[in-house]
Amino acid sequence: MVTPGWYMALAAVLFSIGGAGVLVRRNALVMFMSIELMLNSVNLTFVAAGTGLGLIEGQTAALFVIVVAAAEVTIGLAILVAVFRGRATANVDELSSLGG
Amino acid sequence: MIEVVVFLIFAGVAIAGALVMVMGRNPVHSAVGLLTTMFSIAVFYVLQNAHFVAAVQVVIYAGAVMTLFLFVIMMIGVDKTEDTTEQIPWQRPIAIVVSVGLAAVILIAGSRAWITGRSIFVDGINETIEVVADALFGTWTLAFLSTVFLLTIAAVGTIAMAQYSPRRPEEES
Numbered sequence: 001m002v003t004p005g006w007y008m009a010l011a012a013v014l015f016s017i018g019g020a021g022v023l024v025r026r027n028a029l030v031m032f033m034s035i036e037l038m039l040n041s042v043n044l045t046f047v048a049a050g051t052g053l054g055l056i057e058g059q060t061a062a063l064f065v066i067v068v069a070a071a072e073v074t075i076g077l078a079i080l081v082a083v084f085r086g087r088a089t090a091n092v093d094e095l096s097s098l099g100g
Numbered sequence: 101m102i103e104v105v106v107f108l109i110f111a112g113v114a115i116a117g118a119l120v121m122v123m124g125r126n127p128v129h130s131a132v133g134l135l136t137t138m139f140s141i142a143v144f145y146v147l148q149n150a151h152f153v154a155a156v157q158v159v160i161y162a163g164a165v166m167t168l169f170l171f172v173i174m175m176i177g178v179d180k181t182e183d184t185t186e187q188i189p190w191q192r193p194i195a196i197v198v199s200v201g202l203a204a205v206i207l208i209a210g211s212r213a214w215i216t217g218r219s220i221f222v223d224g225i226n227e228t229i230e231v232v233a234d235a236l237f238g239t240w241t242l243a244f245l246s247t248v249f250l251l252t253i254a255a256v257g258t259i260a261m262a263q264y265s266p267r268r269p270e271e272e273s
Binding site for chain 1: 121
């Protein structure tokens with residue numbers, strides 16, 4: 001029998017992998033993908049908790065997170081494309097104009 | 101029983117996809133790994149009788165978001181292999197240690213609450229779409245309507261970013 005705890009443990013592992021991706025990678029696109037992975041694992045936690053508690057709010061919360069993530073991806077990729085047009089790089093180490 | 105088998109198979113697939121995403125040198129490989137993980141998560145939603153969220157996951161994440169990612173990858177830098185030299189010393193080992201520690205802390209703290217918690221997996225919520233719709237358009241109408249504003253603002257922001265033309269350094273005088 002698969003309890004919601006299993007899904008939550010898996011979501012914790014996926015979240016940590018996503019966090020490692022944000023910390024380790026230097027390609028802004030891959031960092032974005034890692035953030036998406038973290039959001040996905042949070043969604044999995046929401047749905048598992050909703051199933052475990054017998055509440056539908058877990059699924060509605062997941063839907064709202066999906067909406068916010070879609071908006072975030074649109075804006076983020078637009079910013080990336082604008083940065084790339086100016087700098088011709090997606091490496092965050094080279095994007096240090098604000099660093100002084 | 102079959103549920104456990106499906107869970108174990110797709111848990112392995114999801115973690116493998118996530119690792120491919122993090123370790124892949126080519127951004128396209130990363131995108132395909134993330135796509136695999138997203139499909140696996142959709143399978144988990146189906147296993148938990150969250151059919152509507154599973155459909156939304158496949159359509160929006162695996163469909164729209166990943167297509168957008170692949171499009172931008174093709175536009176920006178598929179031919180460039182990432183410069184793997186690390187600028188900050190000790191960044192990579194510390195990041196890995198922090199991530200493993202985070203997973204350990206979540207698992208240890210969570211195991212008190214989830215695993216030994218009430219033994220669950222109820223029959224599932226039947227007619228999921230109706231129940232989700234009742235919650236979205238009944239209890240959470242205000243939150244649902246505010247997503248309209250969010251999406252409108254995102255669309256306007258994207259258009260503004262698309263019209264923004266950065267000044268090249270040599271154009272500055």
